Amino acid sequence: MREVERPFMPVHVSIHDVSPACADEFEAALALCSTVGSRPALLVVPNFHGGAHLLDHPEFCKRLRGLQSSGHEIFLHGFLHRSRERYDRARAPAGFAAWLFAQRIVSGNEAEMSDVTPDRGRALLAEGETVLREAGLRIDGYVAPAWSMPAWLLAELSSRGYHFAEDHLRIHDPERGFSRSSVVLNWASRSPARLLSTVAFCRAAKHARALMPARIAIHPFDTQYLVLRREIERVLAWARGDIVDRVAELFV
Numbered sequence: 001m002r003e004v005e006r007p008f009m010p011v012h013v014s015i016h017d018v019s020p021a022c023a024d025e026f027e028a029a030l031a032l033c034s035t036v037g038s039r040p041a042l043l044v045v046p047n048f049h050g051g052a053h054l055l056d057h058p059e060f061c062k063r064l065r066g067l068q069s070s071g072h073e074i075f076l077h078g079f080l081h082r083s084r085e086r087y088d089r090a091r092a093p094a095g096f097a098a099w100l101f102a103q104r105i106v107s108g109n110e111a112e113m114s115d116v117t118p119d120r121g122r123a124l125l126a127e128g129e130t131v132l133r134e135a136g137l138r139i140d141g142y143v144a145p146a147w148s149m150p151a152w153l154l155a156e157l158s159s160r161g162y163h164f165a166e167d168h169l170r171i172h173d174p175e176r177g178f179s180r181s182s183v184v185l186n187w188a189s190r191s192p193a194r195l196l197s198t199v200a201f202c203r204a205a206k207h208a209r210a211l212m213p214a215r216i217a218i219h220p221f222d223t224q225y226l227v228l229r230r231e232i233e234r235v236l237a238w239a240r241g242d243i244v245d246r247v248a249e250l251f252v
Helices: 020-034 057-067 097-108 118-134 155-158 192-210 221-222 224-240 247-251
Strands: 012-019 041-044 074-076 171-175 178-181 181-188 213-219
Touching: 012 020, 012 221, 012 224, 012 247, 020 057, 020 213, 020 221, 020 224, 041 057, 057 074, 074 118, 118 155, 171 247, 178 247, 181 192, 192 213, 192 224, 213 221, 213 224, 221 224
Parallel strands: 012 041, 012 213, 041 074, 181 213
Antiparallel strands: 171 178
16 A cells, blocks of 8 residues: 655644643643653643632642753743633723634633733733743743734734744744744634534644644643543644654744
8 A cells, every 4th residue: 555645844732721720631631742752832821810820839830840841842821811701992902893703702711912902911921921930931932822912912022032922823933023824723622512613623724734834732621521632642643753842843
């Protein structure tokens, strides 16, 4: 039987929503990645939903420092990873339709940067950087919760010296002003319909790796669902051999 030629574009793996609030699920996600030799990037939330401040959990901080020293990159991933539950016209720079899409369609009220003013967004960035640095962590990049990237954010990340950011469609090196298309494979479990639709999407979208780099985004709570664990295992196995641990390799 003729061997099918494998796609040539690299694949990067990340674990989102890293927080003491989901420490067990985080370890389960790490275990899935280890089966294919991947050292995923860790997207750390300094105070997940306002109830799990990183600095209140020194053992978890120690665990993250150990993982970073062993080769895992660490990205700042918002501050609270939560947005307002109701539209506030006085505070939201975007209109209601944009807010509804970001907070109800794309996420479950977690697109933190989509409905804050630039000044508030800059304050969240600074606060998050302070927490990660006080935890003894080097910040290797920034990924906005729900990949929500308002127009002002890339310029702000550039001014702060960030070399990596991403949204749904592209990866960015803000400081160098460079970006490229990239397909992201991630799953959602907020409802059975969302779960099934994201499984179907990832099965189809992974073939875009023939044309552009791919990102596999694992959320710790995905590991609670057998169907999603199996999907993650399949996609990781499919990408085995082409997985890169450093996001800089996606730009090569």
